[in-house]
Amino acid sequence: MGLVSAPVDEPSDTPSSADAERPQRGGPPPTSVGPGEEAYLGTLGFLEESPENKRRARNIGIAYLVAAVVCLVVFARGDGGVSTFGISDDSSFSVAGIPLAWFTAVTLAALGGAQIMRGTGKWTAAAASVAAILFVFTFMAWAAAGQSFSLTGTLQDALKAATPLVLGALAGIMCERSGIINIAIEGLLLSGAFTSALVGSLTNIWIGIVAAMIASCLLALLLAWLAIRFSVDQVIAGFAINFFVLGLTSFLDSRVLTRNPDYNSVKTIGDIEVPILSDIPFIGPILFEQSFYVYTALALVGIIGWALFRTKWGLRTRAVGEHPQAAGTLGVNVIRRRYYNLAMAGAIAGFGGSWWTADVGRFNENITNGRGFIALAVVIVGRWNPFGALLAALLFGFADALALKFSFLGTGIPSEFLEMAPFLVTLVVVASFGRGARPPKALGQPYEQQ
């Protein structure tokens, strides 16, 4: 629930002419920001240690110590095997699990101690990254003890698994930057997956993809219509769409697709090897032996990231999401902008949904399996920025790929736990990095054209 409630910034405040005098709660009139807010820093020149900050520093320190204990108790007690990490077909390196676990434990304990004693200040983020990478690597060495493990393959899978998350998150960003909460990413992805499977089976995958984009676009417009025309609570409207799509696609799956296998069989889209670039060692296979979804998603990140911060469309979209009244009084059509953005977001999510079909060639009940909600977390952790979202999606994709790998390796970790892992990572990451995220100010607030 944490990741679901996080983007709901403030309870929406219905503006009425009667209390125009009253400063809007959480709303944007800059008068309430006051002249002092930023200026205080200038005058005092430093941030005082608030109890909150101290507590936070201590909590991070404790987290390090807990991780160190896990290293000692779990990882340093493996069967002592050496794990081999493959980098390419003919090169690999080996790591002895137990010494690595000891090394990690000592490093984490030292970091934890430093953090509790006096905080790591501006190095906090860097230290956390180092610690996290070390910890994950130790975990991998432990889990893969005595076996060989393809690092390249896992990173390749990570990028692949990140693709629908990136597309879902881009849809979320398009939506939320213009001020409408999009809880319905899951439903939009699922409808894209179903439509592309059905239409793709009857025609071909490319027409299926276009149909998926149209279907999810219409669903997104339904969300926009509920949110804008009727001021329905956007979280509830989004959830309704999710359940509606889940129910409808499950029903059609069992009644139509299962009985007519011809309706659920699509020729998958293979990977495209980029000439020359894919020959680069290590990087090549990871980045340039992928499906066209990966390339398209990366291109979309660049395009939307550029457009959001450099173009007229982006400026207006952000204005509408931050302070719709300001945009409205300058003659920007707030409502039309929101409809347009929702339609585009729907199309992107529909495209993202067709990823499953193009990958496995068919639709299964609830095939998206909560990835739309992880995409929502990606939006938050990526701070409503396409490039940030890409990084966050890669993190989740990595967790996904790792879980998959370990289930093949047969490490003795229960498969249910491995399936749970991406969501666990979501919780931890949102809890630790989601707090500083500042959503668009007008997110979730209905705009009333006066």
Added chain:
Amino acid sequence: MELELRGITKRFPGVVANDDVNLTVRTGEVLALVGENGAGKSTLMNIMYGLYHADEGEIVVDGTPQTFASPGDAIAAGIGMVHQHFMLVPVFTVAENVVLGVEPTGFLGRIERDEAHRQVAEISAQYGLDLDPEALVETLPVGIQQRIEILKVLFRNAEIVVFDEPTAVLTPQEIEEFFNIVDALKAAGKGIVFITHKLKEALRIADRISVLRRGKTVGSADPKEINEVQLAEMMVGRPVQLVVEKEHAEPGPATLSVDDLHVVTPEGRSVLDHISFDVRAGEIVGVAGVQGNGQTELVEALTGLRDPVSGTVTIDGSDITTATPREVHDARIAHIPEDRQRSGLVGAFSVAENMVLTSYASEPFSSGFLMNWSKAREVAAELVEQYDVRTPSIDTPASNLSGGNQQKVIVARELSRELRAVIASQPTRGVDVGSIEYIHAQIVKARDEGVAVLVVSTELDEVMALADRVVVMYRGRIVANLRRDETDHSEVGLFMAGAKEQQPA
């Protein structure tokens, strides 16, 4: 250019906000539109700007009737508006805010940033606005933000500029600068509509004054031929008392003492920086300051809503630094909160229920388990009578009352018991002149009964009218603690702007 409003009528459910209003403004003049809160000034301006649509009447520009379907149409017709609550996106730069909606663009809608900066800097220099196009709006003081609003309007080639309560958020010095800008605009041939309820300012800057009362234009006046009292009478419709009548204070011993109070926000910002002062029995201490300089946090710390990092608050010697709001209430301290809708009243509750909101749990309203509603209603009816609350009945939801009457409900609830101290924050914000008079009289009455009174207000006039002693807050510190009879508006204004600091005696 000449802009004329003819017979404008606008009805909202239950109220006629504008009733056959006529108004004309030409380029090169300053028209002041004065009226009380709720007189329909803002509605009228929103019609002029295409945000509302009049039910009757027409807008005529240079003799041609026009329909403004949206602000875009009004902008195209040469009308610009500076709203009371600034319409600026805090996370955007000055230039981004200015060009929004009329962006200079290149290939694929890319914003020509350099071109935008150049244009913004050019207009800024032309009118002496002194703005940096690349500065982030949320880092700028309110006075500068207002200049961005003006620049936005000029950027769109407005001929008529409407200012809605432009001085409400400014320090006295910023108000002077603002008037200089208005003069510059007038000299450049712009027409200006200046909406205000501050009569002094209307008299100071306007060429003509139009008065709006209960949605109707009740007349116009020449500022050279009318004085403040006459204008106030026109505005309210009856003779008004503009000064608070009070005897000389005879303060007793210190009742409410604040010593070295230090408050830090969860983000680590020091909002109250080791402040100390006393409020003595039978004395009104007024806290002056521009909004956002720690006044809100001070009131929260005093009333138990916020715990300080260090320092103490005592009432008659007993420590209430970390007391809960209930304990503060039980220590016989009244609190009139700054935002009545948010923390003073429950809008959906009836007047009677709101009247017992702080005392419902004790005798005689509760016997420990069950509410004694008949007693509560009896008391509420008395208070409504005694404090002149204009309400159809005590069962009317509080949200249906006017701002002034809502405030009177709070004043009645808070001041109608035996008290040691009163903490009143913005006691008359958004309240009509009649209710202001009444609320001020009640506050003075409490003082005369020997209660220690702390009044926090961002309206300097209010502080100066009520206070026996004036404390000025600037950036979380007390920069001056002055006797009212030894200071004046301009001195306090300098302290408010941080231009001056009192040396500890």
